[in-house]
Amino acid sequence: MSRALPTIVHLDADAFFVSCELALKPELRGTKCAVGGRERGIISSASYEARACGVYTPMPTKLALKVCPELIMLPHTSGLYGKVSRQMFDLCETLTPHVQRNSIDEGYLDIAPCGFKSIEEITRRVRALQTRITDELQIHASFGVATNKLVAAIASKARKPKGFTVVIPGGEGKFLASLPINVLPGIGKKTDERMKTAGIRFVRDLFTRTERELRELFGTNWQEMLALAQGEDDRPVETEHDDAKSYSQQETFGHDIREFAKIEQIAKRMIDELMPAIRADGKRARTMTVKIRYPGMEDNSCGRSLSEATDLETSFYGLVGPLLRGAWTKQRSLRLVSVKFSGIEGEPAQLEMFSGTAEKKRRLATVLDQLNTGKLPAVKHGHQLAPPEASCAD
Numbered sequence: 001m002s003r004a005l006p007t008i009v010h011l012d013a014d015a016f017f018v019s020c021e022l023a024l025k026p027e028l029r030g031t032k033c034a035v036g037g038r039e040r041g042i043i044s045s046a047s048y049e050a051r052a053c054g055v056y057t058p059m060p061t062k063l064a065l066k067v068c069p070e071l072i073m074l075p076h077t078s079g080l081y082g083k084v085s086r087q088m089f090d091l092c093e094t095l096t097p098h099v100q101r102n103s104i105d106e107g108y109l110d111i112a113p114c115g116f117k118s119i120e121e122i123t124r125r126v127r128a129l130q131t132r133i134t135d136e137l138q139i140h141a142s143f144g145v146a147t148n149k150l151v152a153a154i155a156s157k158a159r160k161p162k163g164f165t166v167v168i169p170g171g172e173g174k175f176l177a178s179l180p181i182n183v184l185p186g187i188g189k190k191t192d193e194r195m196k197t198a199g200i201r202f203v204r205d206l207f208t209r210t211e212r213e214l215r216e217l218f219g220t221n222w223q224e225m226l227a228l229a230q231g232e233d234d235r236p237v238e239t240e241h242d243d244a245k246s247y248s249q250q251e252t253f254g255h256d257i258r259e260f261a262k263i264e265q266i267a268k269r270m271i272d273e274l275m276p277a278i279r280a281d282g283k284r285a286r287t288m289t290v291k292i293r294y295p296g297m298e299d300n301s302c303g304r305s306l307s308e309a310t311d312l313e314t315s316f317y318g319l320v321g322p323l324l325r326g327a328w329t330k331q332r333s334l335r336l337v338s339v340k341f342s343g344i345e346g347e348p349a350q351l352e353m354f355s356g357t358a359e360k361k362r363r364l365a366t367v368l369d370q371l372n373t374g375k376l377p378a379v380k381h382g383h384q385l386a387p388p389e390a391s392c393a394d
């Protein structure tokens with residue numbers, strides 16, 4: 001009998017932006033509500049009650065209010081989601097120091113070094129973390145526990161919300177077999193359509209095909225697809241500690257987005273979430289990189305460095321448009337965008353290094369941080385008020 005144990009945990013917060021808002025407004029629990037922009041905006045995150053009514057992300061708000069007239073719309077709260085995200089991952093680090101913050105609301109934990117002795121012990125400890133996140137932050141997260149990142153990530157999504165799924169070592173192939181084929185990475189909408197035409201609906205259907213048929217469907221990648229379908233994956237958990245070399249956020253959209261203004265606004269909001277964290281750590285950043293992903297996992301990125309490191313949002317806003325244009329070179333819609341700050345430096349030795357204007361802006365930013373750590377949406381940047389609103393976190 002194999003004594004192998006699961007080593008990877010994937011957690012994915014449920015309806016993250018809405019959950020953060022409901023933690024502040026518990027009277028809205030159980031209602032059909034959504035975070036997003038009004039007027040020309042779109043839905044960023046919808047409560048499960050709203051989803052049951054047909055609301056999804058990123059649905060135009062106008063349409064959402066048509067399919068669900070009683071929908072309660074909540075505006076984005078600046079800085080809130082980044083703050084709750086940090087608290088959630090800080091709690092994860094009480095279980096293991098090996099935490100990969102993959103996006104604002106999901107990440108991987110490597111529990112191999114924790115020395116857990118049995119599946120029962122792992123289940124108990126990870127469940128305790130799940131309970132702690134709910135008790136302390138008043139949000140819910142779904143968990144998947146498995147031998148690798150691929151299977152853990154699929155497992156965490158298997159029973160949302162409040163899910164908890166453990167895949168026993170050796171049972172990966174069996175676990176995946178009955179799931180829809182599009183749970184596998186690289187199967188976007190178009191490939192999914194081709195699969196359906198070819199009669200492949202579930203992961204197990206891949207194994208009924210000949211090598212020639214698989215080659216026709218996946219080209220030279222057919223063997224990799226079979227390995228994924230069997231639950232094989234050896235990517236390590238990539239840990240960044242407090243002295244992280246970078247700060248980043250990424251968001252995968254529920255539906256591909258084509259509008260430049262929407263993507264630009266999402267990226268600017270990521271700056272607004274990341275910069276307070278950089279300031280709180282007493283750090284400054286010199287380089288910003290924007291990464292985009294087309295459907296089908298094709299990535300492209302573009303970065304630029306300032307002459308001096310800074311901890312001001314305003315210094316980076318102007319780079320968003322040019323960097324996005326530099327990365328988004330194909331006339332295709334996007335599946336994902338991420339913003340990363342690197343070239344991280346400590347506090348400057350002397351404040352005189354700042355020009356008078358920069359120092360004024362810096363003081364203002366610090367005051368805004370203090371206001372925004374309160375429980376009310378105190379201060380917003382101009383681009384946060386203007387529609388379209390468009391980031392998503394399920």
Ligand SMILES: [Mg+2]
Pocket residue numbers: 012013014015016105106393394
């Ligand atoms: Mg989520």
